[in-house]
Amino acid sequence: MTLNQYKPVEETFFHMPTLELARHLLGKLLVKTTSAGTASGFIVETEAYIGPGDRAAHSYNDRRTARTEMMYASPGHTYTYTMHTHCLVNVVSGAAEHPEAVLIRAVEPYEGRELMHLRRNRMKKETELTNGPGKLTKALGIDPTDYGRLLTHPPLLIAEGWEPESFEVITGPRIGIENSGEAKEYPWRFWIGGNPFVSRLRKSK
DNA sequence: CCGCCGATAGTCT
């Protein structure tokens, strides 16, 4: 696999409602190229964060700040932010001025496994490489300098991957938002049934 | 395989 063999999605792919996009991103490839090489993985878990009314979203109550500014951009851009020491990556969704996004929570390694292995401090277990939002960004080499990129071309892109008919989509409550009132119950987490790279396989509450 | 817990830094009040 070389970079020019990936088939990036069209920008119009991102023009669907956020909950649909969270579902349709499953199976797609997330691809990052740096001077060290190309690393990619199939998206196997996502979460939707939907606008000013979603208590779990950074855009809750229309909090428009320097950090959340990209959530208001047109769909298909990245919204990255740091959680403790980790960088998390979101796909901006919804029309411009509508602050919605889809968090990528886990991928299954495809190209550049050796590079991912090194970046992850030679992590022994294969499934531990990319089974969390902070883990996958480190493995793929995604960092805060990727804030605001358009995901239709290198160095960071979403490309065609698995056929949607080839896997089952499961939904459930989002992770790590215990302080978000009713919103913590919304089934806005999506993952591929039976995939070993999904974070928190058993504890899906 | 599971759950607990401490580390760690960017952002906002």
Place this chain on the structure above:
DNA sequence: GACTATCGGCGGT
């Protein structure tokens, strides 16, 4: 100064 859309090590089973 108080939050986190987290991670990994450790100890018990």
